[in-house]
Amino acid sequence: MTTIRDVAKEAGVSVATVSRVLNETGYVHEDTRKKVQNAIQILNYSPNEVARSLYKRESRLIGLLLPDITNPFFPLLARGIEDEIHRQGFRVIFGNSDEDLQKEMDYISTFIQNNVVGIISATNNPDNSNYQNLEIPVVFLDRTSNNYPSVYADGKIGGRIAAEEIIQRGSRNITLLKGPTHVRPAQERFQGSLQALSESDVDFQVINTSSFSFEEAKKWSKELFQKYPDTDGVIASNDIVATAVLHEALRIGKKIPDDVQIIGFDDIPQSSLLFPALSTIKQPAYDMGMEAAMLLTKLVRKQHVEIKTIKMDVTFMERQTTRKVKAHG
Amino acid sequence: MTTIRDVAKEAGVSVATVSRVLNETGYVHEDTRKKVQNAIQILNYSPNEVARSLYKRESRLIGLLLPDITNPFFPLLARGIEDEIHRQGFRVIFGNSDEDLQKEMDYISTFIQNNVVGIISATNNPDNSNYQNLEIPVVFLDRTSNNYPSVYADGKIGGRIAAEEIIQRGSRNITLLKGPTHVRPAQERFQGSLQALSESDVDFQVINTSSFSFEEAKKWSKELFQKYPDTDGVIASNDIVATAVLHEALRIGKKIPDDVQIIGFDDIPQSSLLFPALSTIKQPAYDMGMEAAMLLTKLVRKQHVEIKTIKMDVTFMERQTTRKVKAHG
DNA sequence: TTGAAAGCGCTACCAA
């Protein structure tokens, strides 16, 4: 391992001078700079981040806490974050929390122990004490509170759009899947749909679904078509659940979208790969990650930020589980 | 920020003693230990990993380099790694390389700068100089060479199984998709299939596919059924490509699996969610990640490891894009 | 424009 000392010796200057050229701080004569840079080259030196971090009491690391990277909504988010963070010269320490508060706490404390300069967390518990007395900025992502810097998609509007689109495309007897009570954005979508539905003149019913697991969703799907055989439109709590509904509908011989229309939520990558491809409300996951990273790095750099709560637009992705809108006239 | 000094003062002992109880090294009287632990409690102290890392010249971090976490094969891998690494008390710094050597080099050097104790890398270039003179253990994952510690699935056998299964299930005119030349495991599968096919008495043809992109795969799928309309079996280079083939087959009105059987490779989570669900050769991604993490931590701890090259078994996942085997007799 | 030296928080040696 080659240190700043070695470079100083090689260049015939003091470590202070080497540090100056490394950090481009203070005065250093052009000739000296060249000597130092030359020595750095020769020795193939790169500074030890750990020593730097110890002295400055801050690293170039940020902590990223996601519920579960195998949930297909998160890879794009993570990628958006990592790309932007990387662009800004930071690196990410990553952990899966499984929405477990104890695990969250563990990770946060190791983040702190490693001098991370900021944290991005997709948690259901932004108000938990885990996050209270941190001396570093935290940005909440997706599952979010309004009291802290956060980036999230507009679930209320998303839910509303889903309902409006499915009605406009002809469903008259709609089943709405509620989604897990403890997942805030799921509840917002649900409320959005519910409201639109209640303002309309279609029949509808609600099925309470308590997780996003595909296996469980299969059961609810069976239940759905047994209990409400006249359903001609389903608004699912997310794309995984929508996929299960689609399977079940196909299995029992329903024509999609002629007999039943289905709308999901999220637009995870596989939704467009289904057959028929799933119509859904898209959350711009990659961009959300990028925005969160940009917000965090601004906060880290103590730059002034006008808006600490970024609400992202959602869009209806028209694919093959919904019918075409009839042209007017 | 509370330091070891504060704890020492609070407990009325020296920092050396505090360090001893922290690390459970050397002698320390039971009463003293209690005093110290009490002080730690009171001050809610947790040691600074950075200072520790600086002194010991090693952190509790490992570096993880994946081509792209949004490629659906990798989240499960990543999760397997992270779970095991976490269990062993380490954390992971994560980066996407996009299979770009420059980016790989960047990440590796920041890993080193942060004193990581080991690296897990899924790279096409394990023999690249990036990895040569590292003083820390590296485990290669998935895309791998035999000269270094590595964990990979048996592509040769996988390819063979795919061919054998599709033949056994009745395909007589098989199209084999080759997969990107620069991706080693893809070529091994291809070779495995090719060999089995050439030893059999079925007709077959090869289409050269140069990436795993879904969009490109759509084009090849069109080409496939135009050029070889009599194809009654397709062995795809991975599940993404198989999905594209499935779409195209369905689109032009083929019955699956009656007219055409399709077999993929990987068993990414969405494959079982397709309709019809995709038959494929499964790579045990989660377990591969776990094995890689276990291998790495052993190497890090300088434990003796018999086998540094772990070949994982692949299995045929029979789903709905292949026919049932007829019972004998 | 440069160098000497203190100190970031911790571990481990040596002496008591």
Next chain:
DNA sequence: TTGGTAGCGCTTTCAA
């Protein structure tokens, strides 16, 4: 069984 202290590699004052 405990404490003093050097030193990990770096940055930053202060003095020259």
